[in-house]
Amino acid sequence: MLRILVLLFFFSVSISSKKENCDEDEMPCEEGWKLFERPQGGWCMKVFYQSNIPHEAAEKQCQEHKATLSGFQDQRESLYVVSTVLDKIYPGTGTVRFGLKRRKDCFYHALDENCTALNSFEWTDGFTTGTDGILWDRDQPDNSWGWAQRCAMLIVSPGGYSLNSQAGTMDDIQCDFDFVKNKEEERQTRAFVCGKRAAF
Numbered sequence: 767m768l769r770i771l772v773l774l775f776f777f778s779v780s781i782s783s784k785k786e787n788c789d790e791d792e793m794p795c796e797e798g799w800k801l802f803e804r805p806q807g808g809w810c811m812k813v814f815y816q817s818n819i820p821h822e823a824a825e826k827q828c829q830e831h832k833a834t835l836s837g838f839q840d841q842r843e844s845l846y847v848v849s850t851v852l853d854k855i856y857p858g859t860g861t862v863r864f865g866l867k868r869r870k871d872c873f874y875h876a877l878d879e880n881c882t883a884l885n886s887f888e889w890t891d892g893f894t895t896g897t898d899g900i901l902w903d904r905d906q907p908d909n910s911w912g913w914a915q916r917c918a919m920l921i922v923s924p925g926g927y928s929l930n931s932q933a934g935t936m937d938d939i940q941c942d943f944d945f946v947k948n949k950e951e952e953r954q955t956r957a958f959v960c961g962k963r964a965a966f
């Protein structure tokens with residue numbers, strides 16, 4: 767009797783391990799999406815390239831991929847986006863739209879005691895938490911242009927700087943700012959990054 771139980775035990779173990787092998791075929795992210803393992807669970811990110819795209823148009827495109835403009839849980843994630851875009855646009859420079867927007871309470875504030883660098887903006891993807899993923903360029907976010915800067919961009923440049931902004935850092939910007947019209951081609955939006963929950 768014991769022998770039969772032992773046999774049954776091994777039989778069931780081998781069945782369940784087979785099942786696990788099957789599950790491994792199912793990827794946490796679809797092809798072309800990059801998995802980031804966050805403390806709160808898996809997150810898949812993908813960079814899409816489109817020049818001069820406004821924030822809301824980028825958001826709409828992400829939603830067509832059942833995703834949303836992505837936030838950054840930490841610096842590894844923003845650096846992934848910077849280096850991915852740099853690979854594509856080298857030796858050019860530009861910026862990337864992502865899922866961070868100014869809090870209503872800070873619409874008419876520059877940096878002050880109530881609207882600080884780390885609390886003036888919030889992640890919009892519903893999954894990113896904390897402020898480890900936020901890295902502003904010097905003296906940013908300054909809400910210039912008449913308190914109109916309610917979105918943010920990530921700066922990409924092979925030289926470390928572009929138009930005085932440090933590569934890999936963020937600057938606040940109008941959500942529909944047209945860099946080309948404003949003769950800031952060096953900062954032209956080149957891409958946006960979407961994110962969605964991993965399958966497991």
Ligand SMILES: *[C@@H]1O[C@H](CO)[C@@H](O)[C@H](O)[C@H]1NC(C)=O
Pocket residue numbers: 878879880
């Ligand atoms: C910050 O908030 C406090 C409390 O609401 C307010 O009294 C103060 O004037 C605010 N400071 C600025 C610079 O807006």
